Amino acid sequence: MRRQQERAVKMRASIVRAAAEEFDQHGYAATSTANIVRRAGCTMGALYFHFPAKEHLARAVMAEQAADLPAVPGPVGLQRLINLTLVLARELQGNVTFRAGVQLSVEQSAFGLQDDAPYLLWIERFEDELIAAQALGQLRDGVVPARFARTLVGAFSGVQLLSRISAQHQDLEERIVDLWSCLLPAVAAPDFDLSPPLDEGDA
Structure with missing residues (x-):
């Protein structure tokens, strides 16, 4: 029984x-279950055992998009938030599950879904770092962590989508640096000391 369960987990x-x-x-619309079965090396029966329809597969990819993301370096607060956005940029370049999950979050109306959970996940993560930054005196007076977190997720989403369309995410890190160059002066306290961008070995 245990081996069967382990095989089922691996197959899923x-x-x-x-x-x-x-x-x-x-993309969602042009993907066929036959091609998924072929790529996975399983039977159609095995696929339908775990996922009754293609939209269930899409939801699973969306739900698991952040399952294996690396740890984010840097001290808590504004520096870690900046580093997190750069880590996410790198993951969108090389992590296919994360990249597909993000793309499906954009395409979700194609499979009858209207779910903001993937966005709320990152809003909450960004807000946690902003709350820490506020406690450390790293934010300007009047900056509301919850409001800026929502704004940042929206801005990041738009930047990554444009980068995917125009450059397959190859220029995304540069675009995120540009985004922060515009946003940081408006939210960071005047004495906030920004460390250099991530080195290649940091993520």
Whole structure:
């Protein structure tokens, strides 16, 4: 029984990975379950055992997009928030499950979904760092962590979408640096000491 459960867990993970790769390459509408089965090396029966329909696969990829993201370096507060956005930029370049999950969050109306949970996840994560930054005196007076977190997630989402369309995310880190160059003067306390951007080995 235990081995059967382990095999089932591995098969589910393999199917989700294959689905993420197909969704990332072709988008939701053009992805077929036949291609997912072929890529996963399983049977159609195995796929439908775990996922009754393609939209269930899409929801699984969306839900698991942040499952294996790396730790973010830097001290808590504004520096870690900046580093987090740069880590996410790198993950969008190389992490297919994360990239597909983000893309499906944009495409979700194609499979009858209107779910802001993937965005709320990052709003809460960003807000946590902003609350820490506020406690450390790193924010300007009047900056409201919850409001800026929502604004930042919206801005990041737009920047990454434009970068995907125009450059397949290859210029995303540069675009995020540009985003912060515009936003940071408006939110950071005058004496906030920003460290250099992440080195290649930091993420």
